[in-house]
Amino acid sequence: MSTFLASGPNLGRGGIGAWLAGLSARGKALVLAAEVVVMLVLWQLVVGVLGWINPVFFPPPSAIWQGFLELWSSGVLATNALVSLQAWLTGFAIAVAIGIPLGLLMGTSLPVDRVVGPIAWTIYATPTIAYQPLAKAWFGFGIGPVIFLVAISAVFPILLNVAAGMRTTNPSIIRAGTVFGASRFQLYRSVYLPSTVPFLFAGLRQAVVLATIGMVVAELTGSAQGMGAVIIRAANTYQTDQAFAAIALVVVWSVGMTQVVTLVERWVAPWTRKARR
Amino acid sequence: MTTTIEPAEDEASVSSLISVRDLTVSYDVARTGKKLVAIEGVDLDVREGEFVTVLGPSGCGKTTFMNVIAGLVKPTSGQVLVAGEPVTGPGPDRAVVFQDYALLPWRTVFDNVKFGLEMQKALKGSGWRDRVQEAIELVGLSGFEHSYPRELSGGMQQRVGLARAIVAEPRILLMDEPLGAVDALTREVMRAEIEKLIAATGKTVLFITHSIEEAILLGDRIVVFKSHPGAIKEVIETGLARPRSERSIQSDPRFLELRDHLWDALQGEATAAAVSK
Numbered sequence: 001m002s003t004f005l006a007s008g009p010n011l012g013r014g015g016i017g018a019w020l021a022g023l024s025a026r027g028k029a030l031v032l033a034a035e036v037v038v039m040l041v042l043w044q045l046v047v048g049v050l051g052w053i054n055p056v057f058f059p060p061p062s063a064i065w066q067g068f069l070e071l072w073s074s075g076v077l078a079t080n081a082l083v084s085l086q087a088w089l090t091g092f093a094i095a096v097a098i099g100i101p102l103g104l105l106m107g108t109s110l111p112v113d114r115v116v117g118p119i120a121w122t123i124y125a126t127p128t129i130a131y132q133p134l135a136k137a138w139f140g141f142g143i144g145p146v147i148f149l150v151a152i153s154a155v156f157p158i159l160l161n162v163a164a165g166m167r168t169t170n171p172s173i174i175r176a177g178t179v180f181g182a183s184r185f186q187l188y189r190s191v192y193l194p195s196t197v198p199f200l201f202a203g204l205r206q207a208v209v210l211a212t213i214g215m216v217v218a219e220l221t222g223s224a225q226g227m228g229a230v231i232i233r234a235a236n237t238y239q240t241d242q243a244f245a246a247i248a249l250v251v252v253w254s255v256g257m258t259q260v261v262t263l264v265e266r267w268v269a270p271w272t273r274k275a276r277r
Numbered sequence: 278m279t280t281t282i283e284p285a286e287d288e289a290s291v292s293s294l295i296s297v298r299d300l301t302v303s304y305d306v307a308r309t310g311k312k313l314v315a316i317e318g319v320d321l322d323v324r325e326g327e328f329v330t331v332l333g334p335s336g337c338g339k340t341t342f343m344n345v346i347a348g349l350v351k352p353t354s355g356q357v358l359v360a361g362e363p364v365t366g367p368g369p370d371r372a373v374v375f376q377d378y379a380l381l382p383w384r385t386v387f388d389n390v391k392f393g394l395e396m397q398k399a400l401k402g403s404g405w406r407d408r409v410q411e412a413i414e415l416v417g418l419s420g421f422e423h424s425y426p427r428e429l430s431g432g433m434q435q436r437v438g439l440a441r442a443i444v445a446e447p448r449i450l451l452m453d454e455p456l457g458a459v460d461a462l463t464r465e466v467m468r469a470e471i472e473k474l475i476a477a478t479g480k481t482v483l484f485i486t487h488s489i490e491e492a493i494l495l496g497d498r499i500v501v502f503k504s505h506p507g508a509i510k511e512v513i514e515t516g517l518a519r520p521r522s523e524r525s526i527q528s529d530p531r532f533l534e535l536r537d538h539l540w541d542a543l544q545g546e547a548t549a550a551a552v553s554k
Contacts (some may be wrong), residue, residue, distance in 0.1 A: 173540035180396040
């Protein structure tokens with residue numbers, strides 16, 4: 001999560017900006033932890049202690065924790081989280097399996113790009129929820145429509161980023177490859193593919209977030225199981241603490257998976273790490 | 278190492294390594310359907326072991342000229358012979374050092390230098406590791422083998438570019454404003470190092486520059502280009518002793534004479550270029 005605190009253009013070089021930019025990785029984590037604690041305490045104060053907001057609509061952290069424990073001890077959480085996890089992972093795997101090869105093909109061949117590109121952008125621009133009724137008609141009421149929505153939400157950021165990465169390969173590096181006698185295949189493997197890697201991971205990070213949205217949307221409407229079903233059921237019975245607990249878990253999953261993608265990127269593509277001088 | 282370079286009398290000797298005959302390159306300009314003549318009627322002979330600097334204002338076609346010799350651009354008419362053979366594409370007898378370094382950001386210094394051998398499929402046997410290491414030592418980058426380009430200064434990155442060019446032991450080194458993007462102090466240091474390196478390896482060099490001092494300090498001969506269309510304006514023997522450490526040469530009457538002469542020649546060109554824009 002330290003990326004949230006990474007130094008930007010640092011316009012003006014203010015005191016606190018400079019201080020934040022100079023922090024070590026551990027220091028950044030501490031600042032973030034402090035931020036979370038302060039927010040939770042304020043939240044607890046405003047809703048739980050001072051009672052400015054009705055806790056039924058906006059439960060305090062302590063109540064959400066209680067809700068989490070109820071969900072956990074009743075076994076509801078484990079059952080539904082597993083269903084969601086299965087749907088998410090399957091859908092995401094399908095998105096990766098389609099997105100990467102098709103993206104590479106689009107980046108390589110202009111005709112493919114011209115044909116697939118507009119279709120991809122059109123589907124990508126359509127709100128996920130619009131596909132929900134269709135998904136149910138096509139895949140029934142089980143895990144099928146959830147997998148479909150996860151996959152269709154995640155595939156386009158991967159596909160379009162990979163294609164863009166291929167196309168924006170630095171022409172001067174391509175020229176260098178040509179001068180040193182690279183064959184077409186060598187250029188592809190040693191120049192185009194590696195330069196696409198950072199784009200792929202940027203696409204994967206977007207895909208994680210969109211896949212999670214797709215999953216919850218699919219489960220919210222007419223699904224008997226999954227985290228989305230837990231959320232809607234709890235909210236409909238005014239157990240907002242449980243609803244919030246379920247939402248929090250989904251958020252933790254989403255943020256956690258983007259971090260996993262970043263870790264994999266650092267391992268696969270160490271050159272993208274910030275220069276340390 | 279104090280060898281005096283005698284001015285050569287014979288212009289078109291039989292032993293020339295590079296022969297350029299009536300070379301013209303023109304491009305079709307998109308949309309307008311007009312032809313843009315980049316260079317027209319260029320004749321030049323470069324002897325083996327000669328250091329030729331090509332001097333001219335921006336847009337005079339000197340980079341196009343180099344690209345034809347590198348085999349990246351096909352002549353529209355006329356021809357280029359290297360060691361008597363017409364140039365049909367890039368080859369292992371020629372290597373290029375680029376102004377923007379054109380290093381592969383995902384490769385370490387060692388692997389970037391290796392690239393020069395790899396693309397020519399010259400990695401057979403075990404000797405290549407020593408060759409890569411030797412080239413890295415020759416440009417003074419020992420200890421940085423495992424650094425990524427982004428961790429290096431501009432001057433150091435260009436050293437990598439230089440090592441990548443010489444590792445495959447080409448006969449001809451084509452340098453396209455290699456010090457153009459380097460800061461002034463580093464430029465002076467590297468200019469002296471390039472002179473030393475070339476003297477030690479005996480390579481034939483075509484060095485593109487728009488700096489008058491650089492052209493005099495490095496070249497055995499200076500080829501002055503004019504623009505619109507790009508063509509050779511004149512060819513001058515420098516006739517200065519080597520090595521040309523800058524302090525001693527600044528007061529050399531020959532240096533001053535050359536500088537004044539080139540200054541006048543280029544000023545006319547720059548003005549002409551500005552007016553025609």
